[in-house]
Amino acid sequence: xxxxxxxxxxxxxxxxxxxxxxxxxxxxxxxxxxxxxxxxxxxxxxxxxxxxxxxxxxxxxxxxxxxxxxxxxxxxxxxxxxxxxxxxxxxxxxxxxxxxxxxxxxxxxxxxxxxxxxxxxxxxxxxxxxxxxxxxxxxxxxxxxxxxxxxxxxxxxxxxxxxxxxxxxxxxxxxxxxxxxxxxxxxxxxxxxxxxxxxxxxxxxxxxxxxxxxxxxxxxxxxxxxxxxxxxxxxxxxxxxxxxxxxxxxxxxxxxxxxxxxxxxxxxxxxxxxxxxxxxxxxxxxxxxxxxxxxxxxxxxxxxxxxxxxxxxx
Amino acid sequence: xxxxxxxxxxxxxxxxxxxxxxxxxxxxxxxxxxxxxxxxxxxxxxxxxxxxxxxxxxxxxxxxxxxxxxxxxxxxxxxxxxxxxxxxxxxxxxxxxxxxxxxxxxxxxxxxxxxxxxxxxxxxxxxxxxxxxxxxxxxxxxxxxxxxxxxxxxxxxxxxxxxxxxxxxxxxxxxxxxxxxxxxxxxxxxxxxxxxxxxxxxxxxxxxxxxxxxxxxxxxxxxxxxxxxxxxxxxxxxxxxxxxxxxxxxxxxxxxxxxxxxxxxxxxxxxxxxxxxxxxxxxxxxxxxxxxxxxxxxxxxxxxxxxxxxxxxxxxxxxxxxxxxxxxxxxxxxxxxxxxxxxxxxxxxxxxxxxxxxxxxxxxxxxxxxxxxxxxxxxxxxxxxxxxxxxxxxxxxxxxxxxxxxxxxxxxxxxxxxxxxxxxxxxxxxxxxxxxxxxxxxxxxxxxxxxxxxxxxxxxxxxxxxxxxxxxxxxxxxxxxxxxxxxxxxxxxxxxxxxxxxx
Numbered sequence: 029x030x031x032x033x034x035x036x037x038x039x040x041x042x043x044x045x046x047x048x049x050x051x052x053x054x055x056x057x058x059x060x061x062x063x064x065x066x067x068x069x070x071x072x073x074x075x076x077x078x079x080x081x082x083x084x085x086x087x088x089x090x091x092x093x094x095x096x097x098x099x100x101x102x103x104x105x106x107x108x109x110x111x112x113x114x115x116x117x118x119x120x121x122x123x124x125x126x127x128x129x130x131x132x133x134x135x136x137x138x139x140x141x142x143x144x145x146x147x148x149x150x151x152x153x154x155x156x157x158x159x160x161x162x163x164x165x166x167x168x169x170x171x172x173x174x175x176x177x178x179x180x181x182x183x184x185x186x187x188x189x190x191x192x193x194x195x196x197x198x199x200x201x202x203x204x205x206x207x208x209x210x211x212x213x214x215x216x217x218x219x220x221x222x223x224x225x226x227x228x229x230x231x232x233x234x235x236x237x238x239x240x241x242x243x244x245x246x247x248x249x250x251x252x253x254x255x256x257x258x259x260x261x262x263x264x265x266x267x268x269x270x271x272x273x274x275x276x277x278x279x280x281x282x283x284x285x286x287x288x289x290x291x292x293x294x295x296x297x298x299x300x301x302x303x304x305x306x307x308x309x310x311x312x313x314x315x316x317x318x319x320x321x322x323x324x325x326x327x328x329x330x331x332x333x334x335x336x337x338x339x340x341x342x
Numbered sequence: 343x344x345x346x347x348x349x350x351x352x353x354x355x356x357x358x359x360x361x362x363x364x365x366x367x368x369x370x371x372x373x374x375x376x377x378x379x380x381x382x383x384x385x386x387x388x389x390x391x392x393x394x395x396x397x398x399x400x401x402x403x404x405x406x407x408x409x410x411x412x413x414x415x416x417x418x419x420x421x422x423x424x425x426x427x428x429x430x431x432x433x434x435x436x437x438x439x440x441x442x443x444x445x446x447x448x449x450x451x452x453x454x455x456x457x458x459x460x461x462x463x464x465x466x467x468x469x470x471x472x473x474x475x476x477x478x479x480x481x482x483x484x485x486x487x488x489x490x491x492x493x494x495x496x497x498x499x500x501x502x503x504x505x506x507x508x509x510x511x512x513x514x515x516x517x518x519x520x521x522x523x524x525x526x527x528x529x530x531x532x533x534x535x536x537x538x539x540x541x542x543x544x545x546x547x548x549x550x551x552x553x554x555x556x557x558x559x560x561x562x563x564x565x566x567x568x569x570x571x572x573x574x575x576x577x578x579x580x581x582x583x584x585x586x587x588x589x590x591x592x593x594x595x596x597x598x599x600x601x602x603x604x605x606x607x608x609x610x611x612x613x614x615x616x617x618x619x620x621x622x623x624x625x626x627x628x629x630x631x632x633x634x635x636x637x638x639x640x641x642x643x644x645x646x647x648x649x650x651x652x653x654x655x656x657x658x659x660x661x662x663x664x665x666x667x668x669x670x671x672x673x674x675x676x677x678x679x680x681x682x683x684x685x686x687x688x689x690x691x692x693x694x695x696x697x698x699x700x701x702x703x704x705x706x707x708x709x710x711x712x713x714x715x716x717x718x719x720x721x722x723x724x725x726x727x728x729x730x731x732x733x734x735x736x737x738x739x740x741x742x743x744x745x746x747x748x749x750x751x752x753x754x755x756x757x758x759x760x761x762x763x764x765x766x767x768x769x770x771x772x773x774x775x776x777x778x779x780x781x782x783x784x785x786x787x788x789x790x791x792x793x794x795x796x797x798x799x800x801x802x803x804x805x806x807x808x809x810x811x812x813x814x815x816x817x818x819x820x821x822x823x824x825x826x827x828x829x830x831x832x833x834x835x836x837x838x839x840x841x842x843x844x845x
Contacts, residue, residue, distance in 0.1 A: 058732065059730070059732050059733040059736045059737075060730075060731075060732020060733065060735060060736060061732075061735065061736065061740070064735050064739075064740070065732070065735070066387065066394060066396075067394070067395055067471075067473040068394075068395030068396065068473055071395060071473040071474065072473070072474065072475055072476060074475065075471050075472060075473055075474075075475060078471045079471045082471065109387070110387045110388070111387070111388065111539055112387075112388045112523045112524060113524070113539070118539065121539065121540075122540065177571055177575070180572075180575050180579075181575065184575065184579045184581075185575060185578050185579045188579065191581060192572075192575045192576045192578075192579040192581045193567070193572050193575070193576060193581070194541065194542075194565065194567075194576075194581065195541060197538075287568060287569050287572070288569060288571070288572060289572070290541070290565075290566075290567045290568065290569065290572050290576075292538065292539070292540030292541040293540075296540060296568070297540060299568075300385065300540075300568075303731075304387065305732060
């Protein structure tokens, strides 16, 4: 198990380095002059030239990358031009929104999807199954921003139960913070759970047809025990794979949801950074996001090893 | 329709809207207290209006937190602010400002002539990078004969100097200040409390403000809500009190229908123009440019792009500017004449050209489609090409690689961009340069106004660009929010005199 974990860890570091280099190069290829975006269209050419050199944009690209990488290892991700603050601090300040949002959304989508999926599988080709399939099809097709706006119109404008967006900080009012996350989490988990339900259903169906399930039933186990002990645990590999794969999609979803509910999270910070050509900030956020996705997939890989010891040997 | 008549009509519409509200009719006396929450679509890039040019910095801070020697009021006039009065001598090259007494900065220090000297020396120093060094370049010498008098000697007579001092770029800072980008310290009626990056910025009433009657509000919170639907939902649900700008005019129509809300309609410094590359054929030919102008139906463009809320213009001057001359009648919609001019110019069958549009600007996109259709009727075939804002800045603005484009010019009093032959219009007109140079030196107000009229006339007639409309301001708010600026003659959401009429 230990060798498997280290091998995967090495892969992780290498991927991260490659991704950061790719992101760095792509950002340098983007059209648009960051200095012009700061100083405006009518700025004098001398001022533009000065700001460019202050930003270090006149140095060679490999030099810029290496100094950025050096900073990264010493914990300094550079400064955001837009906010005139350290990138690290800015990212940290947004995690209070994005981490609870993604974790809760994942949790709720699992809570919704697993029972629904298994329920549908046990009622294969019965009305209950069709209902679940239809619902999940709907969930997959609905765009997140549209569902978000509908939820807002109903719960904030019509019923006035929940805030119409914005975020109350955890330190100020924890209950307010939870309230401002209810609709965003709902929106994200509905969409996340749709795909997960289908995956659970189809892998549970496959497991249900296996001989050991029939055997378990034959041994006189209760249906609940058959489902939880044999069906669920044997479907977990494909379900966890999907959760790992969905992380990227989930983070993309937070960008949309944070915009609709104007939450000050990482996704909106990224959009602003790209619009403003705040290169250090984009670089920092993308590296963190990619790092998160890769780490989660690393954990998923480790989980395979735990769930199915045969995988470790490969 | 003349501008004055329009103003009268517009104001009567506003009065009508106000009268409709029973609350407003009874309450003439401003009330004190309350918190105002204002939605803005974008967040300021730092809070230093002197080193950054983003309009949104001024929207949040201009006159609320930071004040200059003079300021622009809601009617677009330059009026006293920190200087209670001033004298212009030496044939227009010496400005003597007399500071208001009893003015304090938010850090408790009293405003003196030394602060003014510090501010302008800072702007001229190499230590900081400012977007417009040209505003301060004419300053030769600053002296402070006593703590309330500042004497500024210019290199020559300069009539735009006073207007430049009223811009957000020229606000007065306390001597030795640092870090205003994250903690602004000014003399305004509101002081800075906090900036939650990514969500909001809070100002609170400054007890030491020199005018004891102001401000009316206790607290102002600017909320940065990027998505237009989110802004509107927030206003409808009451979690904000006002939207400073409705970027999509169609929403003004639906918000007006809601009894608890009101939408004001005014003009801005945002002039939307069809810019032509005067160094590229066939736009080098003034007959072609005029033909395009005759081919345009401004009313249809304004109706289609702004739902009728824009104001037609005929040169690059905002209707909010006191020097404004209405030339929107100069090229009426006349396709027959357009065809004739094209024939005269040697294009009897028209020509093909590319219209490059910045994809993020809805007003440009909408106007572009309508214009392409209108000019096609006189034989000009436009191919529309959409590019990102950053690409637009590089290709069109910096490198002038374009035929035609549509863009809003937002800076106040920016007609002199036509005097710069290197600007992306690539327009070179010696006479215009002379007129504008003379206007900038002219000290007599009447003569200067005439010179600016001439300048407007020159570009209005020679049409280096086609001038389409001034974008509407359209602030929307709940009915109880009073005294909001109807027009935006400078990018500012000045809430100094705003009050809330809550019972």
